[in-house]
Amino acid sequence: MLEARYETALKLYPYARVAEQAAAATTRHTVVIVGGGPVGMATALDLARRGTQVLVLDDHDGVGVGSRAICFARRTLDICDRLGCGKRMLDKGVVWNVGRVFHGEGEVFSFDLSPEGGRRNPAFINLQQPYVERFLVERVREEAAAGAPIEIRGCNRVNALSDEGDHVSLEVDTPEGSYRLEADWLIACDGARSPVRGFMGLGFEGRVFEDNFLIADVKMKAPFPTERWFWFEPAFEGAGQSALLHRQPDDIWRIDFQLGWDIDREAELAEDKVRARVDAMLGPDVEYELEWTSIYTFQCRRMDTFRANRVLFAGDSAHQVSPFGARGANSGIQDADNLAWKLDLVVRGLAPESLLDSYSAERSHGADENILASTRATDFLTPKSAASRLFRDAVLALARENAFARPLINSGRLSVPCVYDELPLNGDDALVGGPAGTRVGASCPDAPIGDGYLLAGLGDDFTLLTIDAEASEGFVDDGIRVTPFAVSTADDRSGTLAARYLGEASSAVYLIRPDQHVAARWSTFDETAVKQALRIATGRATA
Amino acid sequence: MSADAPGLIVTANIEDGDGFYDELLHAHEGLDEAASHALNARLVLVLCNHVGDRTVLTDALAVARAASRTEQDA
Numbered sequence: 001m002l003e004a005r006y007e008t009a010l011k012l013y014p015y016a017r018v019a020e021q022a023a024a025a026t027t028r029h030t031v032v033i034v035g036g037g038p039v040g041m042a043t044a045l046d047l048a049r050r051g052t053q054v055l056v057l058d059d060h061d062g063v064g065v066g067s068r069a070i071c072f073a074r075r076t077l078d079i080c081d082r083l084g085c086g087k088r089m090l091d092k093g094v095v096w097n098v099g100r101v102f103h104g105e106g107e108v109f110s111f112d113l114s115p116e117g118g119r120r121n122p123a124f125i126n127l128q129q130p131y132v133e134r135f136l137v138e139r140v141r142e143e144a145a146a147g148a149p150i151e152i153r154g155c156n157r158v159n160a161l162s163d164e165g166d167h168v169s170l171e172v173d174t175p176e177g178s179y180r181l182e183a184d185w186l187i188a189c190d191g192a193r194s195p196v197r198g199f200m201g202l203g204f205e206g207r208v209f210e211d212n213f214l215i216a217d218v219k220m221k222a223p224f225p226t227e228r229w230f231w232f233e234p235a236f237e238g239a240g241q242s243a244l245l246h247r248q249p250d251d252i253w254r255i256d257f258q259l260g261w262d263i264d265r266e267a268e269l270a271e272d273k274v275r276a277r278v279d280a281m282l283g284p285d286v287e288y289e290l291e292w293t294s295i296y297t298f299q300c301r302r303m304d305t306f307r308a309n310r311v312l313f314a315g316d317s318a319h320q321v322s323p324f325g326a327r328g329a330n331s332g333i334q335d336a337d338n339l340a341w342k343l344d345l346v347v348r349g350l351a352p353e354s355l356l357d358s359y360s361a362e363r364s365h366g367a368d369e370n371i372l373a374s375t376r377a378t379d380f381l382t383p384k385s386a387a388s389r390l391f392r393d394a395v396l397a398l399a400r401e402n403a404f405a406r407p408l409i410n411s412g413r414l415s416v417p418c419v420y421d422e423l424p425l426n427g428d429d430a431l432v433g434g435p436a437g438t439r440v441g442a443s444c445p446d447a448p449i450g451d452g453y454l455l456a457g458l459g460d461d462f463t464l465l466t467i468d469a470e471a472s473e474g475f476v477d478d479g480i481r482v483t484p485f486a487v488s489t490a491d492d493r494s495g496t497l498a499a500r501y502l503g504e505a506s507s508a509v510y511l512i513r514p515d516q517h518v519a520a521r522w523s524t525f526d527e528t529a530v531k532q533a534l535r536i537a538t539g540r541a542t543a
Numbered sequence: 544m545s546a547d548a549p550g551l552i553v554t555a556n557i558e559d560g561d562g563f564y565d566e567l568l569h570a571h572e573g574l575d576e577a578a579s580h581a582l583n584a585r586l587v588l589v590l591c592n593h594v595g596d597r598t599v600l601t602d603a604l605a606v607a608r609a610a611s612r613t614e615q616d617a
Contacts (some may be wrong), residue, residue, distance in 0.1 A: 394584035404592045 093125030206301020324412030427520030427533030433504025
């Protein structure tokens with residue numbers, strides 16, 4: 001019988017019996033997604049919008065309690081704009097740009113994340129994960145109402161799974177007993193402890209960091225500015241080696257304390273103990289309510305490959321990092337963005353199954369970047385040797401008066417979009433003098449166009465972006481559509497479009513993938529070259 | 544390393560070497576061991592930033608590390 005592992009705050013998809021549970025024959029679904037968190041829902045939404053049938057199974061009936069992931073990057077907002085919920089996130093979220101770093105009593109330095117404009121979305125918003133999940137589910141309901149082939153089944157837990165070669169067979173438990181179903185493809189978005197990974201006996205090795213962090217979400221009306229404040233060796237009592245204060249919507253503030261390894265978790269979570277720490281940080285006269293507390297540890301690890309025949313892994317089930325840098329949920333959304341269009345093409349028989357191996361190659365490259373950044377940040381935050389501490393303290397001591405030392409301070413390198421350099425789907429990078437930021441493999445940066453923005457003009461298909469170049473009419477190559485999008489530097493008097501897409505060139509042609517990464521670029525249009533790049537980008541040819 | 548880039552200088556390059564050495568020791572005067580280590584760490588960072596060139600820094604780390612091995616072997 002199905003028992004809840006945690007309390008749900010919002011019952012978004014309560015259990016409802018389906019005819020399949022009593023049917024004699026087993027139903028075959030095209031795609032089954034296990035796990036209804038942000039990664040599972042984003043992948044499902046993207047697939048269904050493309051017309052591929054998808055069923056989401058979640059072992060609960062909605063969103064769990066607690067803010068959990070709170071920091072969403074521009075790239076995530078850009079992806080969610082394409083999926084139709086970016087604006088809801090931006091409207092609800094708290095925009096922040098300034099971060100301050102303190103050491104002991106004093107401020108060491110501050111930074112501003114968005115010195116340059118010309119983008120629809122800010123560098124970051126803070127927004128509690130439950131809001132993100134809710135907005136994604138709202139979009140799923142809207143798309144389903146409009147006829148998209150998508151269904152969510154709450155309180156449906158996968159109990160057993162077997163790879164049958166050309167499909168996956170599942171046993172699913174519900175409050176009314178179990179039933180069987182089949183899937184052509186299965187995507188495991190079932191989190192760091194992924195039961196699917198366990199059923200398949202796949203490894204998940206990595207480095208454990210011996211440290212505990214206490215999260216306290218407090219609700220208060222306080223005059224702190226909307227900034228990220230990070231303390232090394234904070235002066236306030238009981239804060240541990242580092243502390244973080246960050247604002248969320250609804251007058252909620254996230255506070256993190258680094259507690260060390262040998263602690264009594266139960267004792268540390270006692271309300272009076274948490275309050276003593278928070279009081280010391282905020283000062284004695286600040287009134288607040290404790291909304292949520294939790295203690296977490298973390299590991300940096302990933303699976304060797306994110307594809308096992310018909311089963312694909314996305315988000316925390318495939319890779320895990322420390323929370324410094326907001327690289328968990330943000331990288332999971334990039335997984336969804338990378339996987340959905342590829343699986344859709346494979347399902348429709350327009351691309352070979354090997355295209356899915358590029359999902360694993362590209363996103364494990366992203367995971368490696370995130371693990372490296374996160375490991376380095378953790379080594380700075382929690383020095384593991386005398387020498388490591390010596391240099392960490394030397395950097396902090398120098399940084400107050402010496403600007404050169406500030407870039408060495410690492411309180412988490414914030415998530416930036418992954419660039420798929422040197423990977424198999426990349427085509428020609430033949431734009432002489434083209435900017436490095438839009439090289440082949442990069443995700444497209446935004447730029448102003450007339451009264452709007454460039455990224456708003458990129459849809460769900462491949463796009464052929466021409467800038468002051470001969471405009472193609474677009475085409476369909478073996479069923480794969482390429483949509484034209486012609487712009488001119490005259491559309492942007494600020495010069496941002498030219499700076500980001502032309503560099504020293506006077507015209508440009510970009511082939512852009514459905515996930516807004518650059519597949520190839522040239523200075524002028526050549527249909528043969530574009531078609532060849534399209535074939536490479538869809539796994540139908542090799543470079 | 545490209546042919547025209549000046550690599551790590553491994554020949555004597557400090558004018559008035561004895562004077563420099565004296566100044567280095569003076570900077571540590573009155574410091575206990577921990578404070579001396581901390582000063583050295585800050586000095587390393589200041590000098591590495593001045594050099595900047597990543598190849599030179601990597602080579603310098605290798606030279607310093609190799610001497611440490613010799614010390615341990617002896």
